[in-house]
Amino acid sequence: MSTPFDPAAVVAAFIDAVAPYDPHPEAAPVAMVGVRTAMGEGVFPVSDHVIRAMCKALAAYRDPADRGTCVECGGRHLDENLHCQECGRLHGILGEVIAQHARRVAAEEAT
Numbered sequence: 736m737s738t739p740f741d742p743a744a745v746v747a748a749f750i751d752a753v754a755p756y757d758p759h760p761e762a763a764p765v766a767m768v769g770v771r772t773a774m775g776e777g778v779f780p781v782s783d784h785v786i787r788a789m790c791k792a793l794a795a796y797r798d799p800a801d802r803g804t805c806v807e808c809g810g811r812h813l814d815e816n817l818h819c820q821e822c823g824r825l826h827g828i829l830g831e832v833i834a835q836h837a838r839r840v841a842a843e844e845a846t
């Protein structure tokens with residue numbers, strides 16, 4: 736999606752894409768969805784079918800920067816190498832090998 740874009744137009748396009756598959760197109764709208772930005776605005780009365788589709792789309796969204804949660808500190812900011820930005824823990828297969836090695840070294844030092 737290029738920047739700048741008109742969110743109200745995107746909502747209208749979503750409704751246009753989903754509404755033709757509404758099994759009860761004659762039913763009254765059950766929700767009003769409004770969007771107002773500097774690029775434009777729109778208020779859309781939507782059916783049960785369309786609002787459910789919007790909710791499913793929102794629930795399915797994952798931020799591209801969301802790479803999971805750190806098992807060490809619970810931080811939400813892992814970089815593209817699965818390296819925790821908060822505590823430095825490395826995740827993934829390499830991270831697990833390094834963590835095991837660190838535990839072995841710590842155990843040997845403790846004895």
Ligand SMILES: [Zn+2]
Nearest residue numbers: 805808819822
């Ligand atoms: Zn962490």
